[in-house]
Amino acid sequence: MTEEAPISWEEVARTHGRKIYNFAYRLTGNPDDAADLAQDVLLRVRRGLESYTPGSFEGWLWRITRNAFLDDVRRKKRRPTTPLPEHLDRTNLASTPAPDDVLASIRLGDDLQKALLALPFDFRESVVMCDVIGLSYDEIAAAVSVPVGTVRSRIHRGRKMLRESLS
């Protein structure tokens, strides 16, 4: 996506905050780490918007996001495969009780999340950007600074490994 005009930080936070948080959650598998990471990303975005020049906004935003994650991993020396909390569904912030089918999908998602965390970071990142965030291969390539062919390969191998670990 290309943004023509400068946009405000509040607008970015509202329109992209949920995507950033979900990206962070799927990468870390931990609600506390995800919240810390999303906060870090949004603060970096606020600082970065001052010098942002219109262009590929998605590429810029996700570059910031992945750099924040990698910096966080380095800073905390955290292993990329952080253990999951016992119950993922406690992170579901819906104030009303979830219907049975939603709870079932969350339990299925639990296994999938574990499998995601077991993927090498490069594969996990591209798979999440594609299937959770909905970025195109070109946008992922711009964010990760690799050729589109590499993105294609990472997504495919990541999905293949996920499929094998779920069987």
Added chain:
Amino acid sequence: MIGHVGELASAYLDGETTPEESERLRRHLAECDDCRDEVADIHMARSALRAMPILEVPVELLESLDLVPNVVPLRKRPPMWIAAAAAALIMFVTFAAALTPDPVGVPLIQVSHEYQEQSSLGSAVVPNVGAVRAERIRE
């Protein structure tokens, strides 16, 4: 060969192959059980990933960024007198605009029509200002 064509499977499902690659994949799948299995596996993983629940941003995070004052009021129902006044105003302007064509009235008429299309209650329903605003923010 199988791995190479199989690797096209993800890109194909994502609509990221060229027309030539798509054609090559389709031709190959017609005669290769292994690659068909691989495409089915990739399709399953892709579907499962895309069915993962989307989580809401924790309120604590919004609070830490001072975003709550801008967000929370939009989720609350406006006081009854504001809703009633807004409804009366919208009805008045809508009817006035309908009687006298005036460009100023167009946006409100559009809002009113959009709302009616979504509602099963028909033309008796007027837009709820809070609901319309919250919908925009959610997007």
